Amino acid sequence: MRKVVAILPAAGQGVRMGLHRKALMNIESTPILLHTLRKFAACSDITEIYIASPPEDISAIQAIAAGEDLGKKVTVVAGGNRRQDSVENCLRSVPPDTDLVAVHDAVRPFVTPALISSVIAEAARTGAAILGILSVDTVKQVDRTKIIGTLSRERIVLAQTPQVFRYDILLQAFDKALADGFYGTDEASLVEHLGLEVTVVPGSERNIKITKPSDLDLARYFLEQEQHSLGEAASDTLPQRKPK
DSSP states (O other), X not given: OOOEEEEEEOOOOOTTTTSXXXXXXXXXXXXXXXXXXXXXXXXXXXXXXXXXXXXXXXXXXXXXXXXXXXXXXXXXXXOOSSHHHHHHHHHTTSOTTOOEEEEOOTTOTTOOHHHHHHHHHHHHHHSEEEEEEEOOSXXXXXXXTEEEEEEOGGGOEEEEEEEEEEHHHHHHHHHHHHHHTOOOSXXXXXXXXXXXXXXXXXXXXXXXXXXXXXXXXXXXXXXXXXXHHHHHHHHHHSOOOOOO
16 A cells, blocks of 8 residues: 655645645634645545644644544644645655655645545556646736736636655755756746656645635635535445325
8 A cells, every 4th residue: 555645745834825834724613734734644545644843733623633533643743934844844754655745735625535645546557646627717928017928718827735755756856956056936847946846736726725814705605505515425334204
């Protein structure tokens, strides 16, 4: 059986949200991080989970994980100043017998276990895969405030997470980035910098990253829909009374 470790960087400062500790913000009385943790705990392909936390929040995040029966080992690691540093701190702690590493934004709580499994399966085949969705908007290339070109939407993909890689590939990518002083906005960019191809698996428009206050309204709506669907599924499994 493959050993697949999930890394959830949760050390973001929440600058666009105007708040600190973004992953610990609540949606309907539950931390965003816990909503995300539950999805990875529910995915049978995930072996264990690592969380990158702000140093001052390690105890709080450990308590959140311990208070939930996740059924999987969860390790909390001190994050760094940037996302890349936080993921690297976790990666250096991952057991060397790991096969695949799945990196996922802690503030993307609406990923599904099925989506997680789909990108894991592709990475197991190719070595590197991410979730992504096609752009529905026209994309302009600009120089400050001036348009200098229009990019073909057919060649544009909006990257999502999880991003999944063979453990050895991701480790090499971080080693090269460190040696070159290269910083990327996601793990795929580090693997691209290594000179390797990354495959895109269709993601979901519901797999949003909560980064600004207006995202919380959409998140509450998605959560309500999610809970309604779970309630309907549970009622379908209840034994039906026979008419008298």
